[in-house]
Amino acid sequence: MRIFFRILATFWLVIFTGVALVYFVPSVTLPNAIENLRSLPFSKLEECAKKAAEEHAHGTKVQKPASDCFEGRLLPAGPAPATDVQGRALTREEIALVQKAQGRNETAFLGLPDRTVIALRSNPAAANSSMFLATVPLRHGRFAIWSFRRLSRPIFLSGLISFLLAAYFVRPITRLSEVADQFGSGDLKVRVAGRLAKRRDELGDLGRGFNQMASRIEILVTRQRSFLAHASHELGSPLTRLNIALALAKRKAGVSLVPELNRIEQEANRLNGLVQELLLLARLESGNELDRNPAVFDVLALVEEAKDNAEFEAKQIGKSVISLRADSFHVAGYPDLLLRALDNVLRNGLRFARANGEVQIDCYPKPDGSAGVIHIQDDGPGIPLGTEESIFEPFVTLSPSGTDPALNGSGLGLAITRQAVLSNGGTVKALSVLGTGLTVVIELPLHPS
Missing domain, CATH: 3.30.450 (Beta-Lactamase)
Structure with a gap:
């Protein structure tokens, strides 16, 4: 039976039952x-x-x-x-x-x-x-008591039927919403199952349509990831041979060709770095980087290591990295991936921080003990409102007004950051107001240690 007729029949039953109880049930004595x-x-x-x-x-x-x-x-x-x-x-x-x-x-x-x-x-x-x-x-109070007693049974029965009706229609919609949220968070294998997928009404059609859509999207995303992984792997060997040939050419070439060969070497190294980032992103998205047991580690020690690495680069460009809050907490996960994520965010912050500016990194557990937080903020131009989520997508680069587009990089650093944080069971988000800098907040589940 289609959902329209179910609604019609159920409401008809509720109204008929209420009317019958009011007019045909014997009067309550007073x-x-x-x-x-x-x-x-x-x-x-x-x-x-x-x-x-x-x-x-x-x-x-x-x-x-x-x-x-x-x-x-x-x-x-x-x-x-x-x-x-x-x-x-x-x-x-x-x-x-x-x-x-x-x-x-x-x-x-x-x-x-x-x-x-x-x-x-x-x-x-x-x-x-x-x-x-x-x-x-009769006094008004007795009339109210009589009315309540007379109507209590139809009110209760119609309320019960309406509750069952609402549960019948709302429960599958709630389940479909939960599945959609899981799919949107990255679980491409989740599907609508059980009685919802077997229903013979519009809700069942909606569930089956969602499954078909999810299957097509999973195939497309899997093909894209497979292409990136294979393309990166295939590019690795020619780049290796190119670097070897370049080293031999620098030995044989005269002084006049050194600037051109150095430029070729610089571009080859940049291309090699891009290929390595593509390979890492593909492994993270496919889960191949997680084929090992997670370890319990102190996040504060990892943050201090990332801060030291960033300070070395910051001194070369006249900028600084500071920390105002550094409290220890432990996480079960993959410290090398989280360190890579922190390096990417700090390097990105230093790239866009203003001249003689600074990047602040703080580390602390939440007061309620629900998660540990890593808070990284720069004083650069920030990004436009509404683009905070897009910066974590592969190959997305945003060039704020007044900055050199060459500073944007490959657009893979923050994409790797998100996958690395997700691999550690955490979440990452960006907060920005144009002209006041960018803030990246990483939250990780605490380990009871």
């Missing part, structure tokens, strides 16, 4: 109202009934009853009258009450949500005398 009637002056009601009958018998127009007659109405003689003597129609409940009083030849009571109706004869001694209806209003 002991408080009956108890209240015991204190009423029935002798006064009998006087009102007798007076109304006498006025009607003498042809006198029946006046509006006094307040102590409780808006009494005189009914014409005869079985089951449908109107009073003034022609005002009676309700079904009032007609039934009159029939009950006539049949038993006694006073009868009808408890309604907002009032109690009393039917009595105008002359109790005469079996065929006219009937008199008096209306006794």
Whole structure:
């Protein structure tokens, strides 16, 4: 059955059940109202009934009853009258009450949500005398109690059915959202499974469509990663031979060719570095770098090593690396990969820091003990708002206004950083406001050591 008809049928059932319970379930008795009637002056009601009958018998127009007659109405003689003597129609409940009083030849009571109706004869001694209806209003509190008791069952039942209905439709949507989040976080093998994938409605179609889309994306990404890995590997051998040939050429060449050969060597080294980064990125994405047991290590020691490496480069260009907070915490993972990630971020920060500027690196565990944090911030121009995530994609380079595009590099450093952090079970994000520098925050799960 399609989801449209399920919604239609379920809501129809809920509405029908509520209406049936309200109108067809027997009325709830009102002991408080009956108890209240015991204190009423029935002798006064009998006087009102007798007076109304006498006025009607003498042809006198029946006046509006006094307040102590409780808006009494005189009914014409005869079985089951449908109107009073003034022609005002009676309700079904009032007609039934009159029939009950006539049949038993006694006073009868009808408890309604907002009032109690009393039917009595105008002359109790005469079996065929006219009937008199008096209306006794109930206090608002009793009406509310009566209404709540009357509606409690349909409210509960309709609420239960609605809850089951909501769970039936929301649960698969929630599951699909969870699968989409897993897929978006990098788990390309996750799929919609179980009853959701077997459903014969629109939600089932959505789940199966997601699986088909995920399979196609996984194939495309796998092919891309495979191409990068194979291309990098195939480029490695020619580059090695090129470097050997270049070294031989420098020995045989004259002094006049040295500048050109040095330039060729510089470009060859740059190309070789790019190939090595491609190989590392491909291994990280495929998980081949994780074919070893993780080790427990002190992140502070690793941060200090990365800081020392960066300080050596910073001195060459008139910049500095500082640390304002250095607290120790331990992580289970791969220290060489995390060191590579820190080197990439620090080198990137030094590249874009302003002249005589500085890069700050801090290391500390969160106060609640949920994770350890590595906080790296430069004082460069920053990047445009909304591009923070894109800088971790391969080959993405952003050149802020006023900077040399040649500083951008290959666009692989931060992509390797993200994969290295993910390999250690952590997360990495960038925060930036254009003109105030870039901040990279790495969070790692703490190891209880």
